[in-house]
Amino acid sequence: MSSVTTAMRPGLRYVPGVTTLALDAEKCNGCLLCIKVCPHPVFAPLKGSVEIREPDLCMECGACVKNCSEDALTVNPGTGCAVAILRSWLRRSSSECVA
Ligand code: SF4
Numbered sequence: 001m002s003s004v005t006t007a008m009r010p011g012l013r014y015v016p017g018v019t020t021l022a023l024d025a026e027k028c029n030g031c032l033l034c035i036k037v038c039p040h041p042v043f044a045p046l047k048g049s050v051e052i053r054e055p056d057l058c059m060e061c062g063a064c065v066k067n068c069s070e071d072a073l074t075v076n077p078g079t080g081c082a083v084a085i086l087r088s089w090l091r092r093s094s095s096e097c098v099a
């Protein structure tokens with residue numbers, strides 16, 4: 001069972017600091033579509049744009065990237081989760097990626 005949790009959605013936080021999600025705020029037009037398509041509360045509105053407020057909630061599904069018309073988002077799908085699984089094997093502990 002995961003020892004890393006979130007108060008907003010318990011059990012859905014992944015491994016801290018491994019997500020490859022990145023935002024180029026200068027390209028963002030503030031459409032907020034990434035917030036609508038993301039299954040987790042990763043993004044939040046910020047002054048006509050968005051910010052990545054909870055990066056550790058990102059499971060690298062790629063939905064936000066596919067729906068961003070401005071190419072403001074990048075992510076390597078599955079990288080963070082794969083890293084988490086490998087780390088858990090090395091530590092002989094359970095993986096936080098398997099909810
Ligand atoms: S989908 Fe892209 S352009 Fe729209 S708010 Fe999100 S990052 Fe900005």
Ligand code: SF4
Pocket residue numbers: 021037038039040042057058059060061062063064065075
């Ligand atoms: S990759 Fe998936 S989980 Fe991560 S921010 Fe984008 S839509 Fe949300």
